[in-house]
Amino acid sequence: MAGLGGRMSTVIKAKVSKILDRAEDPAETLDYSYQKQLESLQNVKKGIADVVTAKKRLQMQSSKLEDSVVKLDTQARQALAQGNEELARTALERKNVAQTELQSLDSQISELEAQQQRLTDSEKQLRAKIEAFRTKKEVIKAQYSAAEAQVRISEAATGVGEQMADVGLAMQRAVDKTEDMKARADAVSELEAAGTFEDLTQLGTGEDDIDRQLRELSSKSAVDDDLAKLKAEIGQGTAAPNQLGAGESAVDGTAEEAEAPAGAEEAK
Amino acid sequence: MIVRISGEGQYRLADEALARVNELDNAVVEAAQAGDEARFQATFGDLLALVRSQGEELPEDDLSTSDVILPPPDTTVEEAAGTFTGEGLIPD
Numbered sequence: 001m002a003g004l005g006g007r008m009s010t011v012i013k014a015k016v017s018k019i020l021d022r023a024e025d026p027a028e029t030l031d032y033s034y035q036k037q038l039e040s041l042q043n044v045k046k047g048i049a050d051v052v053t054a055k056k057r058l059q060m061q062s063s064k065l066e067d068s069v070v071k072l073d074t075q076a077r078q079a080l081a082q083g084n085e086e087l088a089r090t091a092l093e094r095k096n097v098a099q100t101e102l103q104s105l106d107s108q109i110s111e112l113e114a115q116q117q118r119l120t121d122s123e124k125q126l127r128a129k130i131e132a133f134r135t136k137k138e139v140i141k142a143q144y145s146a147a148e149a150q151v152r153i154s155e156a157a158t159g160v161g162e163q164m165a166d167v168g169l170a171m172q173r174a175v176d177k178t179e180d181m182k183a184r185a186d187a188v189s190e191l192e193a194a195g196t197f198e199d200l201t202q203l204g205t206g207e208d209d210i211d212r213q214l215r216e217l218s219s220k221s222a223v224d225d226d227l228a229k230l231k232a233e234i235g236q237g238t239a240a241p242n243q244l245g246a247g248e249s250a251v252d253g254t255a256e257e258a259e260a261p262a263g264a265e266e267a268k
Numbered sequence: 269m270i271v272r273i274s275g276e277g278q279y280r281l282a283d284e285a286l287a288r289v290n291e292l293d294n295a296v297v298e299a300a301q302a303g304d305e306a307r308f309q310a311t312f313g314d315l316l317a318l319v320r321s322q323g324e325e326l327p328e329d330d331l332s333t334s335d336v337i338l339p340p341p342d343t344t345v346e347e348a349a350g351t352f353t354g355e356g357l358i359p360d
Contacts, residue, residue, distance in 0.1 A: 003290070003293035003294050003296065003297045004293055004296050004297050004300065004312075004338070004339060004348060005271070005289070005293050005336040005337060005338050006293075006336070008274065008336075008337045008338060008339050009334065009335070009336050009337040012274075012337045118275055122275060124328065125277065125328045128327075128328035128329040129328065129329060129330075129331060131329065132329035132330070132331055133331060136331065155331070155333070156331045158333045159330070159331030159332050159333050160331060162272070162333055162334060162337075166272065166274050166275065166337070169274060169275070169340075170274070170275045170340065173275075173340065
């Protein structure tokens with residue numbers, strides 16, 4: 001077979017020979033192969049751990065970005081409620097960047113999840129084959145002459161060797177993907193460090209005029225919010241211009257839900 | 269004939285299936301060399317489907333060596349094309 005399968009087979013087989021063509025006598029082949037297999041299994045476990053770590057890192061980034069999206073959305077509403085369209089636009093622009101990054105991160109997390117699953121399956125297969133090899137080598141030792149043992153061990157070892165090479169390939173692919181995603185996560189961290197996804201009201205040094213105005217607005221809105229909620233509790237007044245101010249409690253949430261239907265009726 | 273789908277497992281196929289496997293494999297190669305992603309995914313998908321449907325999956329503790337090893341199912345057309353230039357799928 002000279003096609004894709006042929007090319008692939010040739011390369012894998014070359015790798016297997018490299019793994020196995022070390023030892024001369026059967027006992028040595030056995031020990032060497034088995035030892036190699038166990039090492040390989042450890043590497044796979046380590047590879048899976050690496051993928052899990054990378055995934056967790058992306059998940060943390062993703063949840064931070066989700067927070068940012070909510071925050072920036074809140075800021076935009078607040079700014080708009082105050083009639084400051086320019087500020088609202090700035091917040092929405094940043095929200096947009098955060099959302100785009102979020103989508104990209106989420107798809108990469110799913111991809112890592114798939115990699116993790118594949119590696120876990122590979123590890124299980126490899127473990128089963130190594131165990132089978134261990135059993136077989138005992139049988140071979142007991143039953144065959146040195147010459148026969150050499151042949152049979154080679155057959156069995158080649159089977160496990162092929163699996164090892166294949167798992168090695170899967171690992172390589174997973175590691176490559178993980179590297180890409182690490183770079184991606186770093187890029188998002190840089191955006192974060194640049195303040196792109198930060199709460200616009202929470203910027204420390206280096207805040208610009210827009211940031212400062214927005215921060216002032218935000219605290220002003222919080223007061224307005226409190227006032228509006230108070231009015232709602234007393235059972236009069238209209239809904240607050242924005243309901244997403246900081247420092248809400250569960251009680252506040254209930255009050256807002258209660259006033260929603262009343263507002264809808266008024267609209268009719 | 270034993271066929272391995274890399275990263276997935278091994279399948280035992282009747283020798284009669286070999287002709288069809290070869291045919292599809294050649295189509296996959298053509299698509300890969302043409303850099304035609306859609307055609308590559310279609311033909312490679314057919315090839316994998318053939319192996320899975322016609323083949324009998326070997327148990328995980330089987331120690332047989334494969335006659336043919338197919339690339340992983342998520343192989344891209346670039347990776348597949350790279351296997352012919354010694355790059356891509358399998359680093360040397």
